[in-house]
Amino acid sequence: MSLEKITNPFNARHWIGHMEADYVYTLGVAGERFFKEIKENGKIMGAKCQKCNITYVPPRMYCEKCFEKLKEWVDIGKKGVVHTFTIATIDINGEKLEKPTIYALIKFDGTCGGIIHKIDETDTVYIGMEVEAVLKPSNERKASINDIAYFKPAK
Amino acid sequence: MFGKKRVAIVGAGVTLFRRNLKETGKELSYEAAKTALEVAGLELRDIKSVVMGSAPDAFDGVHMKGEYLADGAGAYHKPYTRVFVGGGTGVFTPLAGWWHVASGQFDTCLVVCEEKMSSCYPHPQYAFTTIFDPILERPIGMNLIWIFALEMNRYMHKHNIKKEDIALVSVKNKRNALDNPIAQLAANITVEDVLNSEIMAWPVQRLDVSPTSDGAAAVVLASEDVAKEVTDNPVWIDGVGWCIDSTHWTDRDLYYPDYVECAAKMAYKMAGIKNPPKEIDLAEPYDPFDYKELHHMEGLLLCKKGEAPKLTREGVTQRDGDLPTCPSGGLLGCGNPIAAAGLMKVCEIFWQLRGEAGKRQIPGDPRTGVAQAWGDLMQYGSVIVLRR
Numbered sequence: 242m243s244l245e246k247i248t249n250p251f252n253a254r255h256w257i258g259h260m261e262a263d264y265v266y267t268l269g270v271a272g273e274r275f276f277k278e279i280k281e282n283g284k285i286m287g288a289k290c291q292k293c294n295i296t297y298v299p300p301r302m303y304c305e306k307c308f309e310k311l312k313e314w315v316d317i318g319k320k321g322v323v324h325t326f327t328i329a330t331i332d333i334n335g336e337k338l339e340k341p342t343i344y345a346l347i348k349f350d351g352t353c354g355g356i357i358h359k360i361d362e363t364d365t366v367y368i369g370m371e372v373e374a375v376l377k378p379s380n381e382r383k384a385s386i387n388d389i390a391y392f393k394p395a396k
Numbered sequence: 397m398f399g400k401k402r403v404a405i406v407g408a409g410v411t412l413f414r415r416n417l418k419e420t421g422k423e424l425s426y427e428a429a430k431t432a433l434e435v436a437g438l439e440l441r442d443i444k445s446v447v448m449g450s451a452p453d454a455f456d457g458v459h460m461k462g463e464y465l466a467d468g469a470g471a472y473h474k475p476y477t478r479v480f481v482g483g484g485t486g487v488f489t490p491l492a493g494w495w496h497v498a499s500g501q502f503d504t505c506l507v508v509c510e511e512k513m514s515s516c517y518p519h520p521q522y523a524f525t526t527i528f529d530p531i532l533e534r535p536i537g538m539n540l541i542w543i544f545a546l547e548m549n550r551y552m553h554k555h556n557i558k559k560e561d562i563a564l565v566s567v568k569n570k571r572n573a574l575d576n577p578i579a580q581l582a583a584n585i586t587v588e589d590v591l592n593s594e595i596m597a598w599p600v601q602r603l604d605v606s607p608t609s610d611g612a613a614a615v616v617l618a619s620e621d622v623a624k625e626v627t628d629n630p631v632w633i634d635g636v637g638w639c640i641d642s643t644h645w646t647d648r649d650l651y652y653p654d655y656v657e658c659a660a661k662m663a664y665k666m667a668g669i670k671n672p673p674k675e676i677d678l679a680e681p682y683d684p685f686d687y688k689e690l691h692h693m694e695g696l697l698l699c700k701k702g703e704a705p706k707l708t709r710e711g712v713t714q715r716d717g718d719l720p721t722c723p724s725g726g727l728l729g730c731g732n733p734i735a736a737a738g739l740m741k742v743c744e745i746f747w748q749l750r751g752e753a754g755k756r757q758i759p760g761d762p763r764t765g766v767a768q769a770w771g772d773l774m775q776y777g778s779v780i781v782l783r784r
């Protein structure tokens with residue numbers, strides 16, 4: 242076989258290059274309104290398709306199942322349920338994290354979708370655990386998913 | 397009859413899979429394509445169309461990777477296209493090749509898949525950080541391993557599956573790979589080795605995961621009349637299926653791959669398969685993680701939901717079992733150059749059905765095999781049914 246294995250890529254004749262590109266992503270029509278509601282009113286909203294009777298979280302501009310434009314927005318509250326979770330122990334470089342971090346997919350009663358976020362203020366986590374969103378103080382909110390600081394066990 | 401012409405695979409080739417290879421992506425493509433042509437007994441001038449499959453541009457580090465790889469794929473002055481459906485690409489590319497020939501437009505099609513992940517330095521994980529939604533997911537700091545951990549946890553929870561049973565997949569595939577000359581991570585390991593390996597994101601541990609790799613694979617497709625001219629052992633593409641679920645992966649339950657079931661049903665209908673576990677002799681489901689082989693066996697309707705761990709424990713999926721699964725060694729044992737890894741699975745079924753798999757040859761007289769890949773952001777399924 243002509244193919245040659247190398248343990249260190251710098252040992253092969255090489256050229257180092259970059260793929261440089263920076264981006265500015267718009268929040269979009271639905272996203273702008275979703276984050277504005279969190280930032281200004283402290284509310285987590287969903288968008289309801291009246292035709293399919295499905296409430297999507299996070300809200301979307303259209304229903305992917307029937308292609309209706311979604312006009313009805315509803316406050317879904319701040320309480321949800323841990324649908325599944327992971328405990329991350331290493332970061333993207335393979336380095337040990339100082340403190341293991343819990344990431345969970347949180348689903349909201351009677352809705353389709355969910356929010357992926359951190360869980361904090363607890364040492365235990367389980368599937369089915371009730372949690373609630375902790376928002377940053379209103380003067381620190383920037384219309385981003387991180388305006389939700391994390392989720393904690395619900396009272 | 398589906399399509400205007402019946403389509404056969406008449407040649408296959410796979411390069412070594414390794415963490416770093418000296419060859420460029422073009423050169424890897426050439427090596428695989430040249431081998432497949434030699435096996436088919438054809439020359440480049442006999443090839444009427446070319447389809448290339450390769451995953452995100454960011455791995456090789458060349459935007460417009462399709463154009464960059466074209467000469468290595470044998471596309472010079474030919475109808476050529478590159479297709480891409482994430483991890484599903486390796487099985488989707490021969491499906492795209494199938495419609496080139498089944499449509500009656502071309503007698504032959506050269507299908508090539510390539511990935512050179514080592515160009516992305518120090519680790520291709522960096523390329524994965526930009527596959528997520530830029531508004532909802534990237535600000536949280538999403539990492540690919542985490543979302544698989546979320547899926548694995550949900551699967552384990554739903555069916556009360558133990559990690560020990562999932563680890564058996566890794567043990568089996570790495571052992572199968574000992575007989576595969578291309579393999580990167582062949583090894584004799586134990587369930588304890590898997591359970592004691594480094595925790596990356598619970599429940600995912602180091603030995604639950606396939607490595608990143610460089611490599612290429614290729615197959616030559618021919619219409620029935622050409623296939624019968626060039627070989628006594630054509631392997632027929634009797635079923636093709638592909639499907640995408642919601643782009644919002646958070647909308648799904650995650651415990652079951654509906655998108656695989658949807659793609660499998662499409663392929664089985666075309667192949668006239670009514671009872672998959674009975675009528676399918678071997679399977680190469682996509683196994684970048686050990687739990688995914690189980691997940692995908694269930695989606696391929698090879699067993700009931702939640703039953704795949706039991707079949708694995710009972711030895712049914714070993715090479716000498718009733719349903720040999722990943723006899724190649726899979727991605728866990730051979731390595732995971734994404735698109736090339738998927739097409740390698742199709743090549744393995746081709747060799748097994750022709751009785752040319754050497755030390756990996758499964759016993760009996762296999763006539764029907766299925767290969768499957770899974771991709772995009774956990775919601776794409778591609779399925780191919782091959783028959784001798």
Ligand SMILES: [Zn+2]
Nearest residue numbers: 290293304307
């Ligand atoms: Zn709708």
